[in-house]
Amino acid sequence: MAHAFIAGSDRPEKTVIRAGFMPLTDCASLVMASVLGLDDKYGIKIELARQHSWSGMRDRLLQGEIDAAHVLYGLLYGVENGIGTAPTRMAVLMNLSRNGQAITLSRALARLGVTDLGTLAAAMRKSGRRFTFAHTFPTGNHAMFLYYWLAAGGIDPMRDAQVATVPPSQMAVNLAAGHMDGFCAGEPWSARAQMDGSGFTVATSQDIWPDHPGKALGATAAFVDANPHACRSLVAAVLEAGRWLDASQENRDAAAEVLSSPAYVNADRRAIAARLHGEYDNGLGRRWIDPDPVRFHDEGEANFPYLSDAMWFMTQHRRWGLLRDDVDYAAVASRVNRVGLYREAAVLAGVPASSSLMRRSVLMDGKVWDGSDPDSYISSFPIRRVVLAGA
Amino acid sequence: MKPPSKVQRTLRIVVVNTASSDAADEATLAAQARRNTALRIGLLESGYDIVAMLPADIFLPERIAQIQPDMIIIDSESDARDVLEHIVIATRDEPRPIVLFTDDQTPSSMDAAIEAGVSAYIVDGLQAERVKPVLDVAMKRFHREQKLLDELSDTRRQLADRKLIERAKGVLMARNRLTEDEAYQRLRTMAMNKKLKLAEVAQRILDVEDLLG
Numbered sequence: 001m002a003h004a005f006i007a008g009s010d011r012p013e014k015t016v017i018r019a020g021f022m023p024l025t026d027c028a029s030l031v032m033a034s035v036l037g038l039d040d041k042y043g044i045k046i047e048l049a050r051q052h053s054w055s056g057m058r059d060r061l062l063q064g065e066i067d068a069a070h071v072l073y074g075l076l077y078g079v080e081n082g083i084g085t086a087p088t089r090m091a092v093l094m095n096l097s098r099n100g101q102a103i104t105l106s107r108a109l110a111r112l113g114v115t116d117l118g119t120l121a122a123a124m125r126k127s128g129r130r131f132t133f134a135h136t137f138p139t140g141n142h143a144m145f146l147y148y149w150l151a152a153g154g155i156d157p158m159r160d161a162q163v164a165t166v167p168p169s170q171m172a173v174n175l176a177a178g179h180m181d182g183f184c185a186g187e188p189w190s191a192r193a194q195m196d197g198s199g200f201t202v203a204t205s206q207d208i209w210p211d212h213p214g215k216a217l218g219a220t221a222a223f224v225d226a227n228p229h230a231c232r233s234l235v236a237a238v239l240e241a242g243r244w245l246d247a248s249q250e251n252r253d254a255a256a257e258v259l260s261s262p263a264y265v266n267a268d269r270r271a272i273a274a275r276l277h278g279e280y281d282n283g284l285g286r287r288w289i290d291p292d293p294v295r296f297h298d299e300g301e302a303n304f305p306y307l308s309d310a311m312w313f314m315t316q317h318r319r320w321g322l323l324r325d326d327v328d329y330a331a332v333a334s335r336v337n338r339v340g341l342y343r344e345a346a347v348l349a350g351v352p353a354s355s356s357l358m359r360r361s362v363l364m365d366g367k368v369w370d371g372s373d374p375d376s377y378i379s380s381f382p383i384r385r386v387v388l389a390g391a
Numbered sequence: 392m393k394p395p396s397k398v399q400r401t402l403r404i405v406v407v408n409t410a411s412s413d414a415a416d417e418a419t420l421a422a423q424a425r426r427n428t429a430l431r432i433g434l435l436e437s438g439y440d441i442v443a444m445l446p447a448d449i450f451l452p453e454r455i456a457q458i459q460p461d462m463i464i465i466d467s468e469s470d471a472r473d474v475l476e477h478i479v480i481a482t483r484d485e486p487r488p489i490v491l492f493t494d495d496q497t498p499s500s501m502d503a504a505i506e507a508g509v510s511a512y513i514v515d516g517l518q519a520e521r522v523k524p525v526l527d528v529a530m531k532r533f534h535r536e537q538k539l540l541d542e543l544s545d546t547r548r549q550l551a552d553r554k555l556i557e558r559a560k561g562v563l564m565a566r567n568r569l570t571e572d573e574a575y576q577r578l579r580t581m582a583m584n585k586k587l588k589l590a591e592v593a594q595r596i597l598d599v600e601d602l603l604g
Contacts, residue, residue: 084479166449167473
């Protein structure tokens with residue numbers, strides 16, 4: 001069946017796809033698609049390009065130096081809507097992963113008796129100083145999860161605290177030095193902060209939103225429009241890699257070994273492997289096997305580019321004033337998320353695809369998000385930066 | 392509010408040193424140091440002064456807020472790019488050019504990018520001869536933006552002045568039963584006698600009106 005797509009008029013327009021990735025555990029499916037040679041099966045060659053910053057990744061995408069990227073879902077929508085940059089039409093080809101990020105607080109806070117969100121809020125009220133929390137990119141997933149989590153505990157992230165963007169590799173150092181109180185980032189950086197004793201894991205991202213969308217496979221709309229067949233091959237190859245990752249512990253172990261090398265994540269294999277398996281240690285004596293660890297496939301459920309997932313990031317951009325005006329959330333999401341192309345790739349890789357464009361999620365505060373009424377959803381948050389017309 | 396001084400200011404340039412991340416080996420650090428030196432020399436030879444060289448740490452946003460640079464130069468490979476992104480978004484009403492350096496970009500497309508108002512440009516390496524043309528274009532844009540900002544604040548002030556004058560005229564007309572023309576003449580005479588601007592006289596009248604109710 002695959003041959004029908006990679007030969008003749010459906011042949012990939014471009015056979016070498018330069019794909020950017022950040023040194024994070026959840027780059028696994030993109031990296032393994034290349035390492036396992038799954039790209040070859042679909043008539044393309046994925047050329048991996050390790051990046052140093054999300055801003056650099058974005059610029060290279062926009063300049064065409066890289067064709068596709070393992071990228072923060074929220075960042076793509078920030079660019080689409082022109083937050084901090086000229087608005088540029090972007091595309092989400094698929095969701096790469098779910099879960100597996102975390103919020104870490106400093107050891108110093110643990111010594112003051114902080115163990116969870118409630119005790120953190122109490123400590124902040126009691127203390128005279130302003131707490132600082134870091135994330136990895138202003139419009140990114142970690143910022144949105146951090147703000148959501150703080151606000152769910154009655155803490156206004158902008159008014160009651162100070163927020164900063166800090167490169168993941170510098171998080172633990174700043175935490176240990178007392179320059180900040182906590183951070184939200186991807187793995188292996190939270191595991192490393194816990195392992196080196198600078199912090200403890202206070203919440204996983206799946207605690208905030210079970211099965212939340214994570215990194216997306218992104219590109220510019222112009223690239224996708226010019227190379228639809230190549231993009232379809234890319235998605236099919238990465239879908240196969242995700243299926244392989246979720247298939248067994250042995251496969252994830254093998255992936256941890258590959259990822260730990262300097263060419264990819266460049267980190268201790270153990271820091272990658274444990275949480276890849278869902279084995280958590282919060283650093284305060286609690287150890288558990290997480291029922292919702294990072295997922296790369298989940299029968300394709302983790303990969304489907306649900307419009308409601310994309311819309312959630314936009315509602316949070318609006319909530320925090322990053323997005324200055326109301327947008328037609330559903331229209332923007334259906335323009336950016338290439339559901340049709342994804343479905344073709346899913347057929348190619350033999351992966352089931354959802355028939356629904358929206359899904360229902362319940363977040364940590366009990367709020368339901370199903371994509372049906374973004375305006376009411378935004379105005380339902382007592383802590384927000386934006387006053388909505390008619391709300 | 393007075394608009395910022397129209398006296399030609401010099402471009403305030405800050406160079407951000409790439410973070411000494413734990414992964415960086417000595418050779419990488421040495422290469423960075425060489426590139427920084429080359430950049431500094433290039434800027435000085437081109438007649439640009441560097442206000443500060445800042446380390447890319449958690450205090451960077453604070454220092455930049457204090458220094459208020461017109462231009463920030465950072466290595467495109469630096470992971471501190473995202474820290475600057477935070478500043479770009481936090482201060483997005485006052486666009487600030489940021490120059491980045493990497494390997495392949497022709498001057499013409501760079502020119503076009505800058506003309507289009509992109510706040511990040513990419514040039515070849517950190518060679519001194521490549522630094523000057525970028526800065527020249529950036530400088531042009533900087534002056535144009537300054538001019539636009541000045542014009543904008545002029546326009547805003549004129550609008551605000553006109554509103555003040557209209558309101559003060561209204562007060563004079565009501566209190567002293569004057570026609571609009573007479574009220575305006577009264578304002579003008581007062582302004583000339585007291586050597587004040589029309590808007591300032593109008594403001595005083597409105598202040599008094601506030602006080603007396």
